[in-house]
Amino acid sequence: MSQARGEAGTRGGQVRSDCWIAFEPRSDGGIELQVKSKVASMYGESIRQQVLAGLAILGIEHGMVEVEDAGALPFVIDARLETAVRRALGTLEAQLLPEKTVTIAPSAKDRFRRSRLYLPGNTPKLMYNAGLYGADGVILDLEDAVAPAEKDAARCVIRNALRVIDFGGAELMVRINQGERGLEDLEWIVPHGVQLILIPKVESAEEVLAVDARIGEICDRLGITEPVWLMPIIESARGTLKALEIAEACPFVNSLALGLEDYTADIGVQRTKEGTESVWMRGMLVNAARAARVQPIDTVFSDVGDEDGLRASVREAKALGFDGKGCIHPRQIPVVNQEFAPATAEIDKARKIVLAFDDATARGLGVVSLGSKMIDPPVVKRALHTVKLAIATGLLADNWKQEA
């Protein structure tokens, strides 16, 4: 077992709502603890108590701990402490799990995934208010948003965030890393309430099955019965050509997403704002997803300051057949949600069809008809979806049928 100094977290004048913790193991002398905090007079004692209790749980009896705190919430302090100790010792069996204070309803395969907010996995200050903005999902990102040297730290932060943060009913998503590291990521998150895993850079059904198998194993081991859905991300020419097989890889795949940075590099073109270079690829993914009966989900619009550009981009995505769009800033969420909302004429038509469907069901009829026109089952299904979306977007009252 290596015995070195371990450090975790961030410090410096600009840091907020995070902390930096260093741990140096010792063979005797008990615990020496130094705490510097921007909120010392208000939470200094609380931080000391938390660190001492944490060390006891981790089985540390001797050592030096330094804390530089900039208003980190308790779940962050736990994560930083555990990571510092693990880095010092090289390995650590015990975990410093904050008490699980949130429980959320299981996620349905076909729930709305209009907007999903990306949150860098090692930046806790962006996390605790992320549930306030009305996104359908939040993505705690372990992949591109986390530097390679901080993957272990981010795993701890995300695990703790899943246990304590109220994300306001948003679906809890984690984007794992590629390959073996991604499978290891699963051990950190599947036991703690994640509802959907984004698998990056998928090129084959096997990659999806490997993730599915590891999730199954963890769930079996721990008796977890809630589903953990899969959203493979297609980011290459090969992946695009295999899209259908990826979408149909296993029943837990509920959606198909895409990433254009890698894709455009892969096919050797520049990525443009107009996106002509990816029109075929995106069309292909929509068709593969629809063929597999899963949701096609578009990528992010990366110019945070350009609201009109975002609006146009969402309209285009909707026109191509996508059900959702990624968001990299909270201000994008309302625009995305609004633009995926159905048009008034669409809602009016859907309402009539749903009422006709209710009427047919009540009368035990197998066939739905509106006036003299027969309505096919896919149209009914589409109408039910539109009505649900209209209610979710606030365009239709919950009890619209009573008012109808």
Place this chain on the structure above:
Amino acid sequence: MSKLEMVQNAAGRMVPTMVNGVPQVPYMGVGKYQPSGRKAGPPIPQCGDFPRSGDKRVPSIKEALVKCGIRDGMTIGSHHHFRNGDLLMLQVFAACDELGIKDLVWFPSAAFPCHQPLIELMEKGVIRRVEGSLNGPLGAYASRGKMNGLAVLRSHGGRWQAVQDGEIHIDIAILAAPTADAFGNCTGDRGPNACGSMNFGLIDSMTADRVIVATDNLVPFPCLPWQIQGNNVDYVVEVAEIGDPAKIISGTTVLTKSPDRLMIAEYTAAFIRATSLYRDGFSMQAGAGGTALATAIYLREHMLADGYKASFMRGGSTKYMVQMLEEGLIGCILDGQTFDLEGVRSMRENWNHVPTSPFTSYNWHGKGNFASMVDFVVLGATEVDVGFNANVATHTDGMMLHGIGGWQNCLDANITILPIPSFRNRVPIIMDRVTTLCGPGELIDVVITERGIAINPRRQDLIEQTKHAGLPIKPIHQIKEEVERFAGGPPAPPKVTDDVIGVVKWVDGTVIDSIYQVAE
């Protein structure tokens, strides 16, 4: 520091009976204290003592001070329209230092971080103490018990009231004037270092024994328009530079980019829209904080959609307010202080953008004031408690870091809204009891956070009007508990000693709370 005799006031706070040798009236409740007597005034001058040519110029600040008869222990008044860009007062006190003057009381309408060098002059004894809003370093200095005497925090209206009522007598007023003539007429709305209004100095000009106008833009008589009348002025001094206009624009006038603050601003605008006072011709006051600015922007969209115009907007003016004025959405701006250069331009160019003073807007000991005619006021706070009492002067660790400004005076509006984040850097904003009481809960109607909107139970009318607006209205306790849950409990009480280092005055001059020395 000798122990002060303390009594409990009507808000349940312990306050001293004497402050800096002056007997005090403990806070009695809103509108309960009845003043008596006559207003104070300066000695009667005669024209024969002043040049018939009207040229009152003297070559330097030092000479002007000497001509004014400066001596130990005097009280020096000044305005703060240059905010953190003030260059004059450091020159004034350096001159006092050169003259060997000691024990001065500086009585500014506010002090800023740029005045930090004055700490050295306090250590040296040139300045005995500062009586006025202490922002930043001077506040921290006083919080550590290092200043002689007590800090006295007053609102803008309270400062006017204190001078008018004779609680404070200004011996010499020194007014930074962006443009002035040799007679002493001056204005803030033009000149290379224009600051907009300079009316925080109006009471100083009217009541001080001696008045010096310092300018870096002397114009031939008459200076038009005049915000301050030369007939109250003794001497005029030309200086190289009175202020740095780039720093007149405080950091607080930058529109927020924080998604949480924008959300709070959106809620605030939506809340205003849901009330019955929101109608064509409503009136409003908003501060210059990022959230308040964003609120105005969202409200503008509602006004456009509803076809409503505001009759007047009060308070610090900014480019956002100017835009609304110029597109006809606001009837007029009653400007208390001008926060950016667009505000300065507008005051110069628009007949319906006028400077106001604490007398017109805030003075509680007057025959009414504008503040009570405002329908909606949007203000900040460092803390609020479950009784809707609020604090703007100290932080939760007990440090006195902010002045009161017009905040207390604005609470007189019909609907007072505090849009504030539910926590700042782990520290919850909603407490059981505010560290320092600056505004009584009976005047604070709504607290709007990113986690929900709490309406004061005293305002059943607002609860009724807004219940179907689709807003996240929650009991204040619920928001408090939610925040404490993830913050790891309420913050520990501030670590302070028994020594009082300052008091907070209510708008009527009574003492509403004490500020204690922070234990290091």
